[in-house]
Amino acid sequence: MMQRRDFFRRTGAAAMVGAGLSGSFVSQALAAPGEISLPKGDAKLQLSSQLGVIPGKSLEEKLAKMKAWGFDAVELPGDVVGKVDVYRKAAADAGLKISTVCWGSAGGALVSDDPERRKSGIAQLKETLTAAGELGSTGVIYVPAFNGQTPLTNQEIRKVLLDIMPEIGEHAVNVKSRVLFEPLNRGEAYFLRQVADAAAICRDVNSPGICLMGDFYHMYIEEPSDFAAFVAGGPWLHHVHLASRRRVLPGQDERSFIDGFRGLKWVGYQDYCSFECGCDGDRDVEIPKSMAFLRDQWGKADLPG
Numbered sequence: 001m002m003q004r005r006d007f008f009r010r011t012g013a014a015a016m017v018g019a020g021l022s023g024s025f026v027s028q029a030l031a032a033p034g035e036i037s038l039p040k041g042d043a044k045l046q047l048s049s050q051l052g053v054i055p056g057k058s059l060e061e062k063l064a065k066m067k068a069w070g071f072d073a074v075e076l077p078g079d080v081v082g083k084v085d086v087y088r089k090a091a092a093d094a095g096l097k098i099s100t101v102c103w104g105s106a107g108g109a110l111v112s113d114d115p116e117r118r119k120s121g122i123a124q125l126k127e128t129l130t131a132a133g134e135l136g137s138t139g140v141i142y143v144p145a146f147n148g149q150t151p152l153t154n155q156e157i158r159k160v161l162l163d164i165m166p167e168i169g170e171h172a173v174n175v176k177s178r179v180l181f182e183p184l185n186r187g188e189a190y191f192l193r194q195v196a197d198a199a200a201i202c203r204d205v206n207s208p209g210i211c212l213m214g215d216f217y218h219m220y221i222e223e224p225s226d227f228a229a230f231v232a233g234g235p236w237l238h239h240v241h242l243a244s245r246r247r248v249l250p251g252q253d254e255r256s257f258i259d260g261f262r263g264l265k266w267v268g269y270q271d272y273c274s275f276e277c278g279c280d281g282d283r284d285v286e287i288p289k290s291m292a293f294l295r296d297q298w299g300k301a302d303l304p305g
């Protein structure tokens with residue numbers, strides 16, 4: 001007797017095509033789940049920060065301070081197109097790497113209901129990827145849409161992304177960069193809230209140029225397990241944002257990083273963890289304290305077994 005599951009395997013794809021759904025939807029529906037790998041265990045904690053929270057009157061002053069405090073890298077804002085030489089020289093002079101470029105959503109242009117806006121958004125993202133590749137960063141942080149930026153439904157946004165991302169991914173690979181999908185909490189974006197959801201999109205697009213990141217602030221709201229989120233995202237994970245529950249410096253409230261750091265160790269994370277947060281109190285005192293807190297949390301994040 002034919003099992004019900006076999007019946008769906010044999011007829012599911014044809015039935016969905018018959019119902020007028022696209023080929024990419026069919027391949028998503030039939031994609032196999034990944035298997036949890038064994039822990040890799042060679043991860044490292046490399047600290048980075050956005051510029052906003054760092055004290056200093058100029059880019060150079062901020063970078064010099066970061067180097068003196070022991071940061072490994074700086075995360076740049078999204079305005080890198082046309083400024084590659086300036087940023088590259090400033091980071092090199094300070095002895096810092098460039099972790100990522102924090103680009104955002106371009107007003108939701110890539111998943112707009114207007115084809116012309118989509119085209120313009122894709123062109124802007126490609127230009128930013130080219131600059132990010134020249135800067136030697138791990139990729140460009142991308143949010144499909146903040147709440148209210150597109151009238152499309154969640155299902156429609158996902159479909160658009162699967163349509164446009166293969167070509168963007170190819171461009172990213174050619175310029176030695178990556179798109180990094182950033183899941184946000186529901187207060188900021190109903191589309192894409194969990195790291196595993198971004199991972200499923202990356203899996204379905206299946207391009208080395210389309211990857212993801214995790215942000216401890218959003219994860220506190222949306223993830224039942226930091227560890228599980230990073231394990232699910234592991235094959236595509238190339239950046240992490242650091243902030244406490246109240247979005248101030250790690251260590252300034254009760255937010256623990258141990259479970260998430262255990263996940264980063266499990267997947268053998270090799271990229272940067274970067275401050276994206278405010279600060280309670282004197283930044284010259286509190287930032288080095290927060291870095292020491294994070295190194296302590298990293299040390300406490302033992303792998304099981």
Ligand code: MG
Nearest residue numbers: 182215241276
């Ligand atoms: Mg973030």
